[in-house]
Amino acid sequence: MRKLMLLASTFVTLAGAAALPAAATAPSPVATPVTFTLTAGDLSISAPTVSVSLGSQVVSAGASTISGPLGVVTVSDQRGGATTWVASVIVTAFTPTTGPAVTAIAASAVTYVAGTVTEVGVTTTQPARASLAGVVPVVNGTSTGLSSASWNPTISVALPAGAAPGVYSATITHSLA
Numbered sequence: 001m002r003k004l005m006l007l008a009s010t011f012v013t014l015a016g017a018a019a020l021p022a023a024a025t026a027p028s029p030v031a032t033p034v035t036f037t038l039t040a041g042d043l044s045i046s047a048p049t050v051s052v053s054l055g056s057q058v059v060s061a062g063a064s065t066i067s068g069p070l071g072v073v074t075v076s077d078q079r080g081g082a083t084t085w086v087a088s089v090i091v092t093a094f095t096p097t098t099g100p101a102v103t104a105i106a107a108s109a110v111t112y113v114a115g116t117v118t119e120v121g122v123t124t125t126q127p128a129r130a131s132l133a134g135v136v137p138v139v140n141g142t143s144t145g146l147s148s149a150s151w152n153p154t155i156s157v158a159l160p161a162g163a164a165p166g167v168y169s170a171t172i173t174h175s176l177a
Helices: 002-019
Strands: 043-046 064-069 073-077 083-091 110-113 116-126 138-152 154-159 173-177
Touching: 043 083, 043 173, 073 083, 083 110
Parallel strands: none
Antiparallel strands: 043 073, 064 154, 073 138, 083 138, 083 173, 110 154, 116 138
16 A cells, blocks of 8 residues: 555656646847937017007108117027027018108118017027118027027118108018028
């Protein structure tokens, strides 16, 4: 009986050993590439879109100048990285709303002075003052990241001697490059 028990015990031990899995090997590592994309934002400019009055003055026999603030102009550069931009301006002639168009005041009689620029993350420079006879750069910006710049320009119009009385109007257009 003892032999039978020893034989049965050996059989159970061998059967248990056979049921054990073979020594496990570690699985190979799996690499997963991961990416993301950063897209550049916009470069934009905003300026007043409602009519702005430069004031009024009495007609003069001599030449004179009328000036006033245009309102806040803002450049927002959300492109990221190292960027540059140039804000430019062009103006139409100031023409009277009534009366002959020959009394128009040429765009070359208009000057634009940006004045103090509030800078956030950007360095700006202003080119020499010039008349607005064509597209004229008024503020240049250089940035190394997200930035903005704002200014409230003064518009001056050189009035010729004996300019006809009336309401004169023009359009000032800002652009970016």
